[in-house]
Amino acid sequence: MNIGEKIKHLRVKNGLTQQELANRCELSKGFISQVERDLTSPSIATLVDILECLGTNLKDFFNDNNDEKIVFQKDDVFLQENQDLGHYIRWIVPNSQKNRMEPILIQIQPGGSSEPDTPHDGEEFGYVIGGTVFLHLGNQKFRVRKGESFYYKPSLVHYLSNESRYPATVLWVSSPPSF
Amino acid sequence: MNIGEKIKHLRVKNGLTQQELANRCELSKGFISQVERDLTSPSIATLVDILECLGTNLKDFFNDNNDEKIVFQKDDVFLQENQDLGHYIRWIVPNSQKNRMEPILIQIQPGGSSEPDTPHDGEEFGYVIGGTVFLHLGNQKFRVRKGESFYYKPSLVHYLSNESRYPATVLWVSSPPSF
DNA sequence: CTTTTTGTTTACATTTGCTAAACAAAACAG
DNA sequence: CTGTTTTGTTTAGCAAATGTAAACAAAAAG
Numbered sequence: 001m002n003i004g005e006k007i008k009h010l011r012v013k014n015g016l017t018q019q020e021l022a023n024r025c026e027l028s029k030g031f032i033s034q035v036e037r038d039l040t041s042p043s044i045a046t047l048v049d050i051l052e053c054l055g056t057n058l059k060d061f062f063n064d065n066n067d068e069k070i071v072f073q074k075d076d077v078f079l080q081e082n083q084d085l086g087h088y089i090r091w092i093v094p095n096s097q098k099n100r101m102e103p104i105l106i107q108i109q110p111g112g113s114s115e116p117d118t119p120h121d122g123e124e125f126g127y128v129i130g131g132t133v134f135l136h137l138g139n140q141k142f143r144v145r146k147g148e149s150f151y152y153k154p155s156l157v158h159y160l161s162n163e164s165r166y167p168a169t170v171l172w173v174s175s176p177p178s179f
Numbered sequence: 180m181n182i183g184e185k186i187k188h189l190r191v192k193n194g195l196t197q198q199e200l201a202n203r204c205e206l207s208k209g210f211i212s213q214v215e216r217d218l219t220s221p222s223i224a225t226l227v228d229i230l231e232c233l234g235t236n237l238k239d240f241f242n243d244n245n246d247e248k249i250v251f252q253k254d255d256v257f258l259q260e261n262q263d264l265g266h267y268i269r270w271i272v273p274n275s276q277k278n279r280m281e282p283i284l285i286q287i288q289p290g291g292s293s294e295p296d297t298p299h300d301g302e303e304f305g306y307v308i309g310g311t312v313f314l315h316l317g318n319q320k321f322r323v324r325k326g327e328s329f330y331y332k333p334s335l336v337h338y339l340s341n342e343s344r345y346p347a348t349v350l351w352v353s354s355p356p357s358f
Numbered sequence: 359c360t361t362t363t364t365g366t367t368t369a370c371a372t373t374t375g376c377t378a379a380a381c382a383a384a385a386c387a388g
Numbered sequence: 389c390t391g392t393t394t395t396g397t398t399t400a401g402c403a404a405a406t407g408t409a410a411a412c413a414a415a416a417a418g
Contacts, residue, residue, distance in 0.1 A: 003223070017395060028377050033397055041223050043375065043405080044182070060300070060355070062238040100302045100354045101280060103328065121239065123279045127350055129308060149282065171306055175279045175354050176239070196364060207408050212366055222374080222406065 003047070004038040006061065010054040011036075024053040087112045087162075102177035106160070107169045108133060113161035117154065122176050124158070125151045131168025133160045182226070183217040185240065189233040190215075203232040266291045266341075281356030285339070286348045287312060292340035296333065301355050303337070304330045310347025312339045 011021050011032075018036070022029040027046065034040045035050070042050065051061050087108040106114055108131075116136075126135070127149040135142040138156035152158070154174075162168045190200050190211075197215070201208040206225065213219045214229070221229065230240050266287040285293055287310075295315075305314070306328040314321040317335035331337070333353075341347045 018397095019395070029395085030378080030397075030399090031376055033395095034376085037397085039398090040375065044220055044223060044226065046375080047223065057241075058237075059241040062236075062241055101304050101330075101352060103304050103306065103330075103352070105306075125280050125282050125352065127282065127284075151280075151282075171350060173280060173282070173304065173352055197366095198364070208364085209366075209368095209409080210407055212364095213407085216366085218367095219406065225406080 002038060003041065004036040007050060007054070008036040010051075010056065014054055016054075021050070021053060025049040087114055101173050101175040103171060103173045105129075105169065105171055107167055108160060108162040109167055110162055110165050114159045116157055116159040118157060119155050122154065122174060123151065124154050124175070125149065125173045126160075127171045129169040129171055131162065131166050132164050133162050133168045133170060135160055181217060182220065183215040186229060186233070187215040189230075189235065193233055195233075200229070200232060204228040266293055280352050280354040282350060282352045284308075284348065284350055286346055287339060287341040288346055289341055289344050293338045295336055295338040297336060298334050301333065301353060302330065303333050303351065303353050304328065305339075305349050305351045308348040308350055310341065310345050311343050312341050312347045312349060314339055 011018070016024075018029045018032040021027075022032045025046070027050075031040070031042075032050075035042050048058060051057050087106055108114060126144070128144050128146050130146055132143065132145045135144055135150050135152075135158070137152060137158050142150065144150050160170060160172075190197070195203075197208045197211040200206075201211045204225070206229075210219070210221075211229075214221050227237060230236050266285055287293065305323070307323050307325050309325055311322060311324045314323055314329050314331075314337070316331060316337050321329065323329050339349060339351075
């Protein structure tokens with residue numbers, strides 16, 4: 001649990017001295033020093049204060065970094081077909097489980113639908129590349145046409161259906177990954 | 180700071196009693212009760228323990244919920260044109276600054292490029308809907324064709340350019356929002 | 359109603375979060 | 389090089405909070 005390191009990094013990035021930071025959030029400079037070297041751990045309340053003075057918050061503070069591959073071609077794709085429901089999914093960014101976002105490309109046949117997904121945390125975004133689909137959220141239902149998009153928190157059962165006579169393609173991004 | 184509520188919610192969601200949770204993370208059930216009702220606040224270390232037993236972590240724990248509008252039509256779009264660089268941007272999900280992700284649709288004219296973006300935290304994903312673009316990351320440069328995508332951490336200056344003879348369209352998602 | 363299970367509250371020991379002040383080390387000035 | 393300032397580290401200590409054990413209450417089960 002190297003909170004100290006991250007705080008120090010933030011402080012320096014903000015061009016502050018321990019003294020200045022201490023003043024800002026009404027703590028002693030000594031304590032800031034201790035925190036940065038992980039000799040002690042602040043309470044959650046004071047951690048919030050500190051982060052506030054560093055222009056951030058708990059949420060952003062606990063979101064990490066670093067990676068490798070960047071561009072993904074069509075053959076990187078892992079494909080999954082579902083005959084019953086009449087859709088197939090292309091994972092266009094391989095093993096993105098470890099990322100913040102997981103984008104997939106889903107193609108839904110006329111009369112088909114995506115796998116209903118149970119409620120979970122996070123957010124989902126979709127952009128309809130072609131065709132028209134219906135977004136089902138709990139027992140609500142929204143029409144989304146080509147060029148339109150949707151954005152929601154998946155706190156209810158949710159899926160897409162294609163009730164038109166043409167295939168539909170949707171670029172679907174979950175954050176965090178859920179598939 | 181209603182940490183307790185969230186913990187209780189998680190506990191119930193995992194089908195655990197206070198007792199069970201207490202056993203799992205070697206705390207007293209009384210303490211769990213206090214924490215859930217915000218009568219006391221756990222130390223960061225024990226919060227980590229608790230979250231671990233609930234199948235989550237600080238990072239995910241501090242990512243919030245609740246929203247309103249879901250489907251966005253073309254006229255919800257805020258448009259911005261840049262004659263000099265030869266691109267225009269459509270914000271397809273209005274004021275998504277407060278979300279985890281911010282999707283935009285950027286169209287780049289032949290010879291044009293996007294605004295170079297300075298390094299920041301988070302991740303970015305793009306899907307080329309039409310044309311071919313180059314992704315510039317620091318002094319690296321990647322070709323990305325129609326149907327291909329890219330995913331990276333924007334820790335270097337980054338932008339897109341279109342060196343072809345046709346316009347290119349890219350769906351670009353930043354997490355967290357940066358524009 | 360009695361027994362178990364689940365959750366709340368109280369009294370208490372211990373730890374730790376945090377301060378103030380002394381100390382050390384750089385940075386700066388003349 | 390020597391003295392002054394600024395920045396960071398360490399120590400001693402205490403009030404406050406973290407966490408426990410056990411008693412208590414309420415709800416569920418039998």
